[in-house]
Amino acid sequence: MFKSAVFDLKHAEKEQVKEFLNSFDTVLSDCDGVLWIDNNAIPGSADTMNYFRKIGKRVFFVTNNSTKIRSDFALKAQQLGFIADENEILSTSYLVAHYLKSIGFKKKVYLIGSNGIGDELNAVGIKHVGVGPDHVKPDFKSLKPTDLDSEVGAVVVGFDEHVSYPKFMKAASYLASEDCLFVATNTDERFPKSSSIVVPGSGTLVRAVETCSERKALVLGKPHEYIRKYLESCGLNPARTLMIGDRCNTDIEFGVRCGFQTLLVLTGVTSTRDLEKIRKEQIAPLPDVVLPKLGDLLEIVKS
Amino acid sequence: MFKSAVFDLKHAEKEQVKEFLNSFDTVLSDCDGVLWIDNNAIPGSADTMNYFRKIGKRVFFVTNNSTKIRSDFALKAQQLGFIADENEILSTSYLVAHYLKSIGFKKKVYLIGSNGIGDELNAVGIKHVGVGPDHVKPDFKSLKPTDLDSEVGAVVVGFDEHVSYPKFMKAASYLASEDCLFVATNTDERFPKSSSIVVPGSGTLVRAVETCSERKALVLGKPHEYIRKYLESCGLNPARTLMIGDRCNTDIEFGVRCGFQTLLVLTGVTSTRDLEKIRKEQIAPLPDVVLPKLGDLLEIVKS
Numbered sequence: 345m346f347k348s349a350v351f352d353l354k355h356a357e358k359e360q361v362k363e364f365l366n367s368f369d370t371v372l373s374d375c376d377g378v379l380w381i382d383n384n385a386i387p388g389s390a391d392t393m394n395y396f397r398k399i400g401k402r403v404f405f406v407t408n409n410s411t412k413i414r415s416d417f418a419l420k421a422q423q424l425g426f427i428a429d430e431n432e433i434l435s436t437s438y439l440v441a442h443y444l445k446s447i448g449f450k451k452k453v454y455l456i457g458s459n460g461i462g463d464e465l466n467a468v469g470i471k472h473v474g475v476g477p478d479h480v481k482p483d484f485k486s487l488k489p490t491d492l493d494s495e496v497g498a499v500v501v502g503f504d505e506h507v508s509y510p511k512f513m514k515a516a517s518y519l520a521s522e523d524c525l526f527v528a529t530n531t532d533e534r535f536p537k538s539s540s541i542v543v544p545g546s547g548t549l550v551r552a553v554e555t556c557s558e559r560k561a562l563v564l565g566k567p568h569e570y571i572r573k574y575l576e577s578c579g580l581n582p583a584r585t586l587m588i589g590d591r592c593n594t595d596i597e598f599g600v601r602c603g604f605q606t607l608l609v610l611t612g613v614t615s616t617r618d619l620e621k622i623r624k625e626q627i628a629p630l631p632d633v634v635l636p637k638l639g640d641l642l643e644i645v646k647s
Numbered sequence: 648m649f650k651s652a653v654f655d656l657k658h659a660e661k662e663q664v665k666e667f668l669n670s671f672d673t674v675l676s677d678c679d680g681v682l683w684i685d686n687n688a689i690p691g692s693a694d695t696m697n698y699f700r701k702i703g704k705r706v707f708f709v710t711n712n713s714t715k716i717r718s719d720f721a722l723k724a725q726q727l728g729f730i731a732d733e734n735e736i737l738s739t740s741y742l743v744a745h746y747l748k749s750i751g752f753k754k755k756v757y758l759i760g761s762n763g764i765g766d767e768l769n770a771v772g773i774k775h776v777g778v779g780p781d782h783v784k785p786d787f788k789s790l791k792p793t794d795l796d797s798e799v800g801a802v803v804v805g806f807d808e809h810v811s812y813p814k815f816m817k818a819a820s821y822l823a824s825e826d827c828l829f830v831a832t833n834t835d836e837r838f839p840k841s842s843s844i845v846v847p848g849s850g851t852l853v854r855a856v857e858t859c860s861e862r863k864a865l866v867l868g869k870p871h872e873y874i875r876k877y878l879e880s881c882g883l884n885p886a887r888t889l890m891i892g893d894r895c896n897t898d899i900e901f902g903v904r905c906g907f908q909t910l911l912v913l914t915g916v917t918s919t920r921d922l923e924k925i926r927k928e929q930i931a932p933l934p935d936v937v938l939p940k941l942g943d944l945l946e947i948v949k950s
Contacts, residue, residue, distance in 0.1 A: 482809050488844070489842055489844060508810065513846060517844050520843065533861055534859050537823075541816060544787075544855075548858045555847070
């Protein structure tokens with residue numbers, strides 16, 4: 345029932361909604377655009393997430409944001425009314441640290457990113473350099489081989505407002521060694537547009553480093569499947585997992601790739617009109633189920 | 648004879664070399680790696696280029712370098728022993744200015760690039776902003792719509808050591824308007840490697856701006872075909888044109904796309920070993936003719 349065309353849950357019978365709720369044990373939800381927008385909770389989202397927990401679902405908050413550590417994300421969620429534990433936060437900052445620790449990485453990370461990743465690396469005892477402005481002169485002749493840190497064994501690229509030409513030079517120079525790992529948080533091209541200013545996302549920096557290093561990064565965030573592997577090691581059953589998101593080309597793509605059920609809400613990036621376009625032009629996967637907002641689910645249950 | 652497999656001119660009969668010399672009227676040569684390396688002439692290259700001119704060939708110097716104006720390139724060539732006029736220099740800095748002038752562009756350029764492009768734009772009376780460090784705070788919330796220049800009608804991306812996050816934000820924000828043109832000098836991923844430091848090329852910045860703007864740039868440099876159109880307007884006959892280069896994936900690719908004859912020299916990026924790999928794996932087009940160095944041609948003629 346939920347795996348063929350897009351099912352509009354808003355107009356479903358109460359029994360169908362119950363059947364839907366019984367079809368999964370684990371809920372993964374994207375954050376910005378589904379649960380909140382910037383620092384404002386989306387009405388009904390917290391009650392619905394808390395309801396999932398009440399009826400026995402495991403809940404995870406999945407975000408490509410790498411600028412905060414897990415405890416800060418959990419605190420934000422709690423302040424906006426969500427029951428949340430930091431162990432339920434799957435931010436790309438945490439995933440970077442978890443991944444490197446899981447493979448027994450012992451060297452140093454060259455980080456094009458923020459303190460969110462840096463602090464998660466600190467928490468697992470992995471050394472890193474690179475956060476903040478780079479003080480090498482922006483001149484392609486100014487970087488010397490002796491400026492490179494011989495302990496570096498991985499380049500990690502996330503969101504970094506201090507990105508610069510010397511940072512690209514360093515990243516590409518480290519990556520010239522085949523032994524150097526190349527990890528990226530996510531490939532989102534840009535942030536959802538809220539004004540005439542376009543805010544480039546981590547994907548912009550990842551593509552730049554991929555270009556100058558002539559290598560491809562291992563991407564940990566949505567829509568890539570690393571999170572599924574992580575969760576399977578925690579006992580998740582993909583067939584009984586629901587992914588909730590507001591973007592077909594990241595959240596829903598991620599859910600489809602992982603074999604999860606998928607629920608799209610229209611409070612973020614993808615609009616009804618976009619959904620129609622996606623249906624016609626097949627430019628991204630369709631969700632199994634759609635709802636105007638996540639809170640509608642609880643309203644139907646309680647009606 | 649010169650259009651099937653790679654012909655090693657070094658071991659050709661003198662008659663074959665004469666036939667080769669008679670098969671073209673125009674010579675386009677890449678500069679760095681063919682004529683000189685940094686500030687050192689490659690022995691024999693100047694004499695050979697000057698010989699082409701002496702036997703009546705039209706000569707053009709074609710470079711993806713956008714950091715200088717044409718007269719500076721001509722001066723450098725002259726100082727290294729080449730007869731050269733600035734009108735024979737086809738640098739991407741010049742091509743940007745020529746292209747925008749040719750389409751009657753009247754607005755302002757937002758330039759991620761250097762003074763080379765800036766000065767060529769000045770020469771044709773096109774206003775521009777952006778060269779040098781950007782003084783907007785590197786914080787994605789710091790750029791306001793009022794910081795954008797409403798006169799900007801094109802974003803040009805070339806080589807810029809001062810590239811920064813605010814520059815990516817500005818470029819993507821200008822490009823959000825469909826009317827804004829998007830022009831790039833070239834897509835070279837990196838400079839030829841001369842030490843353990845990798846020097847990212849303009850292509851790294853172009854890919855970044857393409858990613859955050861979700862648009863594709865019009866690329867004027869090699870291997871793209873804009874130069875052919877430019878030269879055809881000067882009366883060039885592609886079938887009787889020789890392109891000389893040191894890189895199969897830019898120079899030779901460019902020559903093949905334009906329908907020119909192609910000569911690869913092994914004094915720059917592509918080595919004999921690379922050429923063998925290209926032959927086997929078909930990862931780039933093969934040249935018609937190969938020579939260890941350009942000066943060998945004159946040696947054979949004069950032997």
